[in-house]
Amino acid sequence: xxxxxxxxxxxxxxxxxxxxxxxxxxxxxxxxxxxxxxxxxxxxxxxxxxxxxxxxxxxxxxxxxxxxxxxxxxxxxxxxxxxxxxxxxxxxxxxxxxxxxxxxxxxxxxxxxxxxxxxxxxxxxxxxxxxxxxxxxxxxxxxxxxxxxxxxxxxxxxxxxxxxxxxxxxxxxxxxxxxxxxxxxxxxxxxxxxxxxxxxxxxxxxxxxxxxxxxxxxxxxxxxxxxxxxxxxxxxxxxxxxxxxxxxxxxxxxxxxxxxxxxxxxxxxxxxxxxxxxxxxxxxxxxxxxxxxxxxxxxxxxxxxxxxxxxxxxxxxxxxxxxxxxxxxxxxxxxxxxxxxxxxxxxxxxxxxxxxxxxxxxxxxxxxxxxxxxxxxxxxxxxxxxxxxxxxxxxxxxxxxxxxxxxxxxxxxxxxxxxxxxxxxxxxxxxxxxxxxxxxxxxxxxxxxxxxxxxxxxxxxxxxxxxxxxxxxxxxxxxxxxxxxxxxxxxxxxxxxxxxxxxxxxxxxxxxxxxxxxxxxxxxxxxxxxxxxxxxxxxxxxxxxxxxxxxxxxxxxxxxxxxxx
Numbered sequence: 001x002x003x004x005x006x007x008x009x010x011x012x013x014x015x016x017x018x019x020x021x022x023x024x025x026x027x028x029x030x031x032x033x034x035x036x037x038x039x040x041x042x043x044x045x046x047x048x049x050x051x052x053x054x055x056x057x058x059x060x061x062x063x064x065x066x067x068x069x070x071x072x073x074x075x076x077x078x079x080x081x082x083x084x085x086x087x088x089x090x091x092x093x094x095x096x097x098x099x100x101x102x103x104x105x106x107x108x109x110x111x112x113x114x115x116x117x118x119x120x121x122x123x124x125x126x127x128x129x130x131x132x133x134x135x136x137x138x139x140x141x142x143x144x145x146x147x148x149x150x151x152x153x154x155x156x157x158x159x160x161x162x163x164x165x166x167x168x169x170x171x172x173x174x175x176x177x178x179x180x181x182x183x184x185x186x187x188x189x190x191x192x193x194x195x196x197x198x199x200x201x202x203x204x205x206x207x208x209x210x211x212x213x214x215x216x217x218x219x220x221x222x223x224x225x226x227x228x229x230x231x232x233x234x235x236x237x238x239x240x241x242x243x244x245x246x247x248x249x250x251x252x253x254x255x256x257x258x259x260x261x262x263x264x265x266x267x268x269x270x271x272x273x274x275x276x277x278x279x280x281x282x283x284x285x286x287x288x289x290x291x292x293x294x295x296x297x298x299x300x301x302x303x304x305x306x307x308x309x310x311x312x313x314x315x316x317x318x319x320x321x322x323x324x325x326x327x328x329x330x331x332x333x334x335x336x337x338x339x340x341x342x343x344x345x346x347x348x349x350x351x352x353x354x355x356x357x358x359x360x361x362x363x364x365x366x367x368x369x370x371x372x373x374x375x376x377x378x379x380x381x382x383x384x385x386x387x388x389x390x391x392x393x394x395x396x397x398x399x400x401x402x403x404x405x406x407x408x409x410x411x412x413x414x415x416x417x418x419x420x421x422x423x424x425x426x427x428x429x430x431x432x433x434x435x436x437x438x439x440x441x442x443x444x445x446x447x448x449x450x451x452x453x454x455x456x457x458x459x460x461x462x463x464x465x466x467x468x469x470x471x472x473x474x475x476x477x478x479x480x481x482x483x484x485x486x487x488x489x490x491x492x493x494x495x496x497x498x499x500x501x502x503x504x505x506x507x508x509x510x511x512x513x514x515x516x517x518x519x520x521x522x523x524x525x526x527x528x529x530x531x532x533x534x535x536x537x538x539x540x541x542x543x544x545x546x547x548x549x550x551x552x553x554x555x556x557x558x559x560x561x562x563x564x565x
Contacts, residue, residue: 013156017201020152024066024200027145029425030138031063050090050323054316057094062101068197068237069358070095071256075242076355079249080366085327088252093259093320096231096312100305102200105149106207107298107305121147134428156208182225182272185216186264189229199234203227203308210300221271221278224307228267231260231311241355249353251330258326263315282306352417360424364433367417371440372495374410375557377403378447379487382550385451386480389458389543390473397455404448414441436563440494443553450546450553457539457546466536472523479515479544482508483551490558497561505558512551519544 061070074091077083083091124144128137179185193202206223209216216223235257242253271277285306288299319326352370356363381403388396418434418441426434460466486508493501523540 013205016152016155017196017205018152019155020149020204021196021198021201023145023148023150023152024198026141026148030141030145050086050320053087053090054094054097054320057091057096058098059094060091061095061098066198066200067095067099068199068234070098071235071238071253072241072355073358073362074256075238075245075249075252076353076358077362078252079242079245080353080356081248082366085248085251085255085330086323089255089259089323089326090320092252092256093316096260097309097316099200099234100309100312103203103207103305103308104302106200106204107301119147120144121151123147138427152204156205180222182221182268185222185225186229186232186268189226190233191229192226193230193233194236197237199230202230202233203304207301207304210304211298213300220275223304224271224278225268227304227308228264228271228311232257232264235260245353247334247336251327251334254330254334255326258329259315259319262319263311266315266318267311278303278307352413354420357420357424360421360426360430363417363424364421364426364430367414367421367437368433369495371414371437371444372491374407374414374441374444375491375494377410378407378444378451379484379491379554381407381448382451382454383484385454385458386547389454389461390477392458392462394455394459394462396458397452400448400451400455404452407445407448411441411445432563436560439563440557440560443556446553447550450550453546454543457543460539466539468536468540469526472519472526472540475515475519475522476544479512479519479547482512482515483547483554486512486551486554490554493558494561499561502558502562505555509551509555512548516544516548 057070057074060073061067071092074083074088074095078085078088120143124140124142124147127140127143129140131137131140179188189202192205193199196202206216206226210223216226235253238253238256242250274280282303283299286299286302290299290302352367356366381400384396384403385400388394388400415438418437421434422431461468486505489501489504489508492498493505520541523537527537
């Protein structure tokens with residue numbers, strides 16, 4: 001075999017792997033789009049049930065087509081404070097089971113059914129090109145992605161298709177049988193998986209070689225050691241992802257590693273001492289000459305898929321009762337240095353973790369809830385300013401300015417996150433929600449600015465020694481009580497997207513408008529009767545005008561849900 005022949009083989013394998021990984025990426029993105037909203041609902045059901053967590057982790061991985069997708073997502077959710085380590089551990093275990101489906105699909109790629117999957121690439125592309133429905137386009141992309149995956153597998157297998165006993169076959173077999181030490185094969189599996197960031201890609205290579213009759217490491221259990229190593233190597237993605245994250249996020253990534261590491265130790269002990277495991281157990285389940293979908297000789301590929309499933313299912317069954325132990329070990333290994341110096345108040349926004357962008361629907365749902373918190377924070381700022389006006393407390397200006405600075409910082413972070421979300425693969429409803437949140441965040445900022453205006457009126461109130469009648473102050477408090485009620489109803493409308501409350505929101509806004517008109521009219525009447533100081537006008541009229549404008553912004557936030565339909 002010439003040097004040029006070797007280069008061509010390597011290039012074709014790399015091209016096949018690249019096509020395979022692109023197909024996996026397209027499949028993951030579009031499966032996630034089709035599962036719009038379902039991931040968020042599933043995550044909300046984890047609660048304290050470890051079995052529900054395993055099931056959800058399995059489904060999430062099937063939808064995302066990658067255990068790394070699920071694990072990195074979980075790290076992000078833990079980092080954002082949305083999920084506990086207990087919940088995360090069960091989901092991570094489920095993710096390892098979910099990823100085994102890919103090995104079975106790849107194992108069947110050598111059957112005669114492959115030709116139909118290859119045709120899917122064209123079918124999916126045509127469906128995407130000629131369909132006007134966004135959902136149909138996503139389905140077309142999923143179909144095309146399956147086609148690309150099998151095209152990639154076909155490219156890799158054709159690069160290694162040599163006649164048994166030929167010079168090329170013997171050269172490749174000799175090269176692959178050079179490493180026979182179980183621990184070196186384990187390290188090889190770890191290294192390659194960490195490099196390509198995909199255990200599925202490594203499984204695809206091993207299964208492809210098995211389908212062609214190419215022996216790895218002298219046969220026997222050799223290929224299985226690489227499979228075990230790939231399960232450890234896939235942890236690297238989450239470990240890297242957790243760098244710079246919160247201690248809990250690092251613990252979640254560490255738990256993923258510990259789960260696979262302890263499982264690897266268990267299976268390495270079994271395989272090292274039971275050298276005939278593959279030939280005795282796996283070959284008895286799927287004999288080498290078994291015929292599947294019209295193709296004979298798929299036994300070796302199905303044996304590897306079986307072992308991959310066995311590894312992850314057995315480990316989950318063994319370790320699931322010890323979820324709390326895993327959490328305890330992670331807590332011990334990753335110490336939280338900041339526990340002694342916790343802030344007096346929690347941050348306005350929990351971390352808008354970019355890991356969540358892997359599932360735009362989850363990221364958007366998180367941002368939506370955090371925007372509701374910011375809405376509450378802005379209203380608390382308004383309350384602080386108004387109560388300070390009634391109490392003639394000019395010192396409130398400093399507090400309000402501090403809160404508005406936090407709101408401004410929140411706004412910058414949220415807008416930046418929305419921009420990143422916009423560049424993700426979103427369905428139409430999510431795009432409308434992103435657009436509406438831009439306006440909602442602006443309304444929240446306006447509420448904070450109106451609160452700042454009220455602190456300035458308080459300064460005039462005190463410095464100019466203004467005097468307001470009891471009637472005016474009583475009517476003003478009545479108007480503000482309506483504003484607070486409007487906020488409560490609007491917040492519930494926004495968070496739960498409750499369209500039935502919009503009529504109540506509008507009715508309260510009308511009452512506030514009417515209250516402003518009555519306050520202005522009564523003030524002018526008192527001026528005419530000489531019962532009120534003319535210098536009061538600037539403060540009183542502008543104050544009630546600012547409260548009405550705050551009511552408008554609160555109402556806009558409630559009505560933002562109409563843009564999400």
